Amino acid sequence: MARFFLLVAALLLCPAAAHAAAPAGDPIVVGGLFAQSGPAAVVGTPSKLVAEMTVKQINDMGGILGRPVKLVSYDTESSPDVALRQARQLVEGDKVLAIIGPTSTGEGLAVKKYTEEKHVPVIMTVGGDAVVAGGKFGPYDWTFKAPQRTATAVAKIYDYLKGKNITKIAVLSSKDAFGQDGATELKDNAAKYGIEIIAEETFDPKGTDFSAQAFKLQAAKPQAAVVWTIGPAGAIAAKNFAALPGERPLLVQCHGQPGPSYLELAGEAAGGTVMPGTKLMAPESLPDEDPQKIVIEAFIKAYKDNGIQEKFPLNTHSGYAYDALTLLRAGLEKAGKADPEALRAALEKLNRVVGVSGVYTMSSQDHNGLGQDSMIMLIVDSNRYKLAP
Amino acid sequence: MLALYLAQIVNSGLALGAVYGVMALGFSLIFSASRLINFAQGELLLLGGLTIMSLASVMRLPPAAALLAAAAAGFVLGRALFSTTLGLTLRASPLRQLMLTVAASLVFQGVAILCWGKNPLMPPRLLPLPDLRLGLFFLGRDTVTALALALATVVVLGLFLGRTRLGRALRATSQNAVAARLQGVDTVFCHALSFALAGALASLAALAVGPQTGLRYDMGLGLGLKGFAAATIGGYTSLGRVFAGGIVLGLAEAAMVLTISGEFKETAIYILVILLLVVAPREHDERP
Numbered sequence: 289m290a291r292f293f294l295l296v297a298a299l300l301l302c303p304a305a306a307h308a309a310a311p312a313g314d315p316i317v318v319g320g321l322f323a324q325s326g327p328a329a330v331v332g333t334p335s336k337l338v339a340e341m342t343v344k345q346i347n348d349m350g351g352i353l354g355r356p357v358k359l360v361s362y363d364t365e366s367s368p369d370v371a372l373r374q375a376r377q378l379v380e381g382d383k384v385l386a387i388i389g390p391t392s393t394g395e396g397l398a399v400k401k402y403t404e405e406k407h408v409p410v411i412m413t414v415g416g417d418a419v420v421a422g423g424k425f426g427p428y429d430w431t432f433k434a435p436q437r438t439a440t441a442v443a444k445i446y447d448y449l450k451g452k453n454i455t456k457i458a459v460l461s462s463k464d465a466f467g468q469d470g471a472t473e474l475k476d477n478a479a480k481y482g483i484e485i486i487a488e489e490t491f492d493p494k495g496t497d498f499s500a501q502a503f504k505l506q507a508a509k510p511q512a513a514v515v516w517t518i519g520p521a522g523a524i525a526a527k528n529f530a531a532l533p534g535e536r537p538l539l540v541q542c543h544g545q546p547g548p549s550y551l552e553l554a555g556e557a558a559g560g561t562v563m564p565g566t567k568l569m570a571p572e573s574l575p576d577e578d579p580q581k582i583v584i585e586a587f588i589k590a591y592k593d594n595g596i597q598e599k600f601p602l603n604t605h606s607g608y609a610y611d612a613l614t615l616l617r618a619g620l621e622k623a624g625k626a627d628p629e630a631l632r633a634a635l636e637k638l639n640r641v642v643g644v645s646g647v648y649t650m651s652s653q654d655h656n657g658l659g660q661d662s663m664i665m666l667i668v669d670s671n672r673y674k675l676a677p
Numbered sequence: 678m679l680a681l682y683l684a685q686i687v688n689s690g691l692a693l694g695a696v697y698g699v700m701a702l703g704f705s706l707i708f709s710a711s712r713l714i715n716f717a718q719g720e721l722l723l724l725g726g727l728t729i730m731s732l733a734s735v736m737r738l739p740p741a742a743a744l745l746a747a748a749a750a751g752f753v754l755g756r757a758l759f760s761t762t763l764g765l766t767l768r769a770s771p772l773r774q775l776m777l778t779v780a781a782s783l784v785f786q787g788v789a790i791l792c793w794g795k796n797p798l799m800p801p802r803l804l805p806l807p808d809l810r811l812g813l814f815f816l817g818r819d820t821v822t823a824l825a826l827a828l829a830t831v832v833v834l835g836l837f838l839g840r841t842r843l844g845r846a847l848r849a850t851s852q853n854a855v856a857a858r859l860q861g862v863d864t865v866f867c868h869a870l871s872f873a874l875a876g877a878l879a880s881l882a883a884l885a886v887g888p889q890t891g892l893r894y895d896m897g898l899g900l901g902l903k904g905f906a907a908a909t910i911g912g913y914t915s916l917g918r919v920f921a922g923g924i925v926l927g928l929a930e931a932a933m934v935l936t937i938s939g940e941f942k943e944t945a946i947y948i949l950v951i952l953l954l955v956v957a958p959r960e961h962d963e964r965p
Contacts, residue, residue, distance in 0.1 A: 325790075326895065327895055329795045329895075330795050330796055330797070330893075333795055463939075463940075489934070489938070489939055490938075490939050490940055491939055492899075492939075492942075492943065494896070494898075494899035495693075495899070496692075496693065496696050496886065496889060496890045496899075496900070497689060497692040497693045497696070497889070499685070499688060499689040499692055499931075500685060500686070500689035500690075500930075500931040500934040500935050500939075501934055501939055503685045503688075503689065503935070504685075504934065504935055507678075507681070507682075519797070520797045520890060520891045520893060523891065524889070524890055524891075527817075527889075531808075531815065531817055533810075533815060549796060549797055552797075552798075552799045552891075553797055553799050553891045555799070599794060600796065601796075
């Protein structure tokens with residue numbers, strides 16, 4: 289329903305689209321930066337496919353402001369340098385109005401410095417908060433991000449732990465930008481929730497065994513251990529914890545893990561681990577009045593119909609590119625013209641835009657717009673994700 | 678508590694070291710026959726593992742058949758690697774030969790992406806070795822598998838290199854290719870054989886490493902780098918010592934994590950490798 293209203297509102301806002309079903313005129317050129325190779329390719333490649341699918345949907349429904357949307361995308365190779373070079377190409381060569389992506393936090397930081405200078409609106413699909421954190425990471429007037437903030441995931445985890453009367457935790461994080469972002473947020477927010485981090489370790493995300501770190505953390509006798517990493521390393525850590533003798537802490541993974549890969553790679557060791565995820569991971573658990581329900585169901589259907597499911601089974605990251613484009617469309621329609629400054633101002637004022645990952649309400653301070661209510665706590669039970677009790 | 682920590686150093690050290698050790702054996706086989714560092718060693722493991730995984734999904738592979746299939750697949754892969762790298766540039770400068778193996782590693786990654794996609798894949802456990810728990814000591818079944826495979830390899834390859842005519846030819850090639858040729862040894866065949874054997878070894882290692890970490894197209898470099906460091910510590914020439922080099926590296930890493938922190942582990946390990954290269958250079962200079 290919400291989506292329908294959004295569409296009606298959109299149609300009312302732009303008379304051109306209301307009169308002509310097919311978009312006409314010069315296309316609105318949108319740049320896409322996706323890691324299609326390198327370590328982040330597992331997330332970046334399906335992101336690109338989802339972006340293409342969404343652009344097609346938008347054009348089938350009359351485009352934006354009556355104009356068709358054209359996506360020009362490049363492979364960032366998971367490298368900040370390459371991502372920056374391609375952002376330049378998009379802005380100076382392809383003359384894009386706005387950019388969606390890149391995929392990894394490191395890439396995002398490299399791109400942001402340039403696009404802030406050039407006044408190009410960018411809606412990122414990166415996990416880390418640094419891109420919209422301000423402070424030592426620089427201004428973020430032109431930068432937005434679609435996935436939940438790390439801080440949101442941390443708050444979700446801490447709330448859950450508090451509900452279980454868990455106050456002593458250990459943190460195991462990977463040594464990359466994503467892991468360190470998580471470790472910092474976990475440390476900064478612990479006191480607020482009455483939680484104490486009693487031990488902390490890091491690991492190389494390309495490593496093959498983290499049993500030494502797991503043992504050291506277990507030796508400190510925490511009630512829960514929080515693992516913060518993306519990709520197969522999370523599953524290896526789960527297996528290492530599961531192999532420890534004696535009493536094991538509750539294993540908590542971060543919001544980067546939910547997806548079929550984790551279940552497959554960790555096998556039995558995944559059982560009983562909890563983690564925050566987007567509602568995409570347990571659509572059947574959503575009540576009918578949840579505004580996201582209809583959007584998520586339509587998204588999952590399109591994801592399957594377009595054949596993406598076969599190659600990249602749905603995971604918690606699958607909706608980010610869709611959300612970035614949905615935000616872009618809502619922003620342009622609010623702005624009423626395809627102008628970067630107007631788009632930027634409109635994006636900041638977006639109110640209750642329903643996406644796959646949550647309901648977005650932005651402000652000049654909050655360039656993400658998602659709250660804790662956009663996430664659910666999941667538990668792995670007999671090799672499936674379920675709503676954690 | 679101290680005993681627990683020491684036991685854990687052994688547990689984690691062996692889990693890490695067994696993987697480094699089997700990788701190092703592959704490096705040393707090719708290095709000793711051809712004086713070449715094979716940068717595609719990790720990718721041999723990757724492709725070998727993926728091939729066996731696909732084979733296991735269409736037919737039942739009992740342990741003996743799995744071993745045989747892995748060895749055969751790896752043998753072919755290694756031989757193919759030789760044909761496309763050293764085999765083409767036997768007279769070229771070592772730098773060009775080296776760059777070709779780097780190129781081969783990237784091509785292999787591309788093949789892995791094209792045929793198996795970008796998602797990490799979990800191969801089935803084909804060798805039914807159990808977890809090993811002895812008091813404080815615990816070795817996961819993948820570690821037990823890796824150790825068993827490595828020990829078997831060291832023994833079998835040791836016998837082959839020391840006791841057979843072909844093995845002696847291989848060693849002669851490694852010590853002085855020109856002299857070996859003058860004695861009637863087909864040195865090109867020996868080079869090719871060393872690549873094929875290294876491929877078979879990597880493929881067998883995949884039976885242990887695959888179920889431990891999963892197989893993903895970009896895993897080769899991480900494994901290769903550690904295997905290379907282990908082979909350097911072991912000195913490349915003796916198989917036993919090379920494998921021990923892997924175990925030492927694994928133990929050192931685990932000890933670092935448990936006593937200080939994982940934070941400076943990599944830095945400390947490579948400083949150790951540099952020191953070893955400086956302090957014990959004779960090991961690497963004994964041949965012309």
